[in-house]
Amino acid sequence: MGGEFYESKSFLSFIRSVDPENKLGNRKNELSQYPCLHKSEGVKCNLQGTSLLEIRLENLNLSGVIYAASLCKLQNLEVLSLARNLIHGTIPSWISYRTRLGYLNLSNNSLSERVPWTLTKLKYLKSSDISNNHFTPISIKQEFKYVYKYSKEPIALQSDSHLNTTGKDEHVAGSPRESSDN
Numbered sequence: 676m677g678g679e680f681y682e683s684k685s686f687l688s689f690i691r692s693v694d695p696e697n698k699l700g701n702r703k704n705e706l707s708q709y710p711c712l713h714k715s716e717g718v719k720c721n722l723q724g725t726s727l728l729e730i731r732l733e734n735l736n737l738s739g740v741i742y743a744a745s746l747c748k749l750q751n752l753e754v755l756s757l758a759r760n761l762i763h764g765t766i767p768s769w770i771s772y773r774t775r776l777g778y779l780n781l782s783n784n785s786l787s788e789r790v791p792w793t794l795t796k797l798k799y800l801k802s803s804d805i806s807n808n809h810f811t812p813i814s815i816k817q818e819f820k821y822v823y824k825y826s827k828e829p830i831a832l833q834s835d836s837h838l839n840t841t842g843k844d845e846h847v848a849g850s851p852r853e854s855s856d857n
Contacts, residue, residue: 682725682726682727682748682749683710685745685746685748685749686710686727686745686749688742688744688745689730689742689745689746689749691739691742692739692740692741692742692745693732693737693739693740693741693742693757693760693762694735694737694738694739695738695739696738696739698735698736698737698738699732699735699737710727711724711725711726711727712724717730717731717732717733718730718731719731719754721751726749726750726751727749727751727752728751728752728753728754729752729753729754729755730749730752730754730755730756730757731754731756732756732757732760733756733757733758733759733760733780734758734759734760735760736760736761737757737760737761737762738760738761738762738763739762739763740762740763740764741757741762741764741765741766741767741770741781742767743767743769743770746770747769747770747772750775751775752775752776753775753776753777753778753799754776754777754778755776755778755779755780755781756778756779756780756781757780757781757784758780758781758782758783758784758804759782759783759784760783760784761784761785762781762784762785762786763784763785763786763787764786764787765786765787765788765789765791766781766786766790766791766794766805767791768791768792768793769793770791770793770794771791771793771794771795771796771797772793772796775799776797776799776800777799777800777801777802778800778801778802778803779794779797779800779802779803779804779805780802780803780804781804781805781808782804782805782806782807782808783806783807783808784807784808785808785809786805786808786809786810787808787809787810787811788810788811789810789811790805790810
């Protein structure tokens with residue numbers, strides 16, 4: 676292991692971006708410097724302690740933005756949950772290019788603009804919740820016309836901007852599956 680957690684710089688950048696007001700306080704030092712060695716709350720690592728697998732920083736009043744460049748360097752990250760915070764800005768469209776995310780929960784924040792269609796490229800994604808944010812309404816036919824092509828599970832974009840990829844048949848009126856011109 677060489678005494679240094681090789682993902683710590685990327686993780687520190689990510690923490691700084693989601694917590695610019697230092698709401699984590701002293702906990703930020705524990706989280707950012709070798710989070711696997713400290714067995715930090717909200718972080719789960721692989722058995723060797725060399726790679727982050729989960730980040731769960733929920734209901735902590737974090738008020739920053741998601742910095743995807745640092746997040747994408749956490750190549751083995753499987754779970755990201757920042758639910759019930761004050762995260763603002765957008766979901767970066769290139770979040771999907773270098774991550775192994777299987778679970779994504781960004782619900783109950785202040786995210787805005789459009790939901791990036793690149794979320795459909797997360798080939799390991801089993802469940803996502805982006806509900807209760809402030810996304811720009813979209814035309815499902817135009818924005819998500821390739822959703823079924825990339826997803827292994829049924830997907831529905833509900834009126835509260837909840838992208839459901841849990842595999843349950845939970846489509847709503849107006850979803851692509853109910854459209855007569857698909």
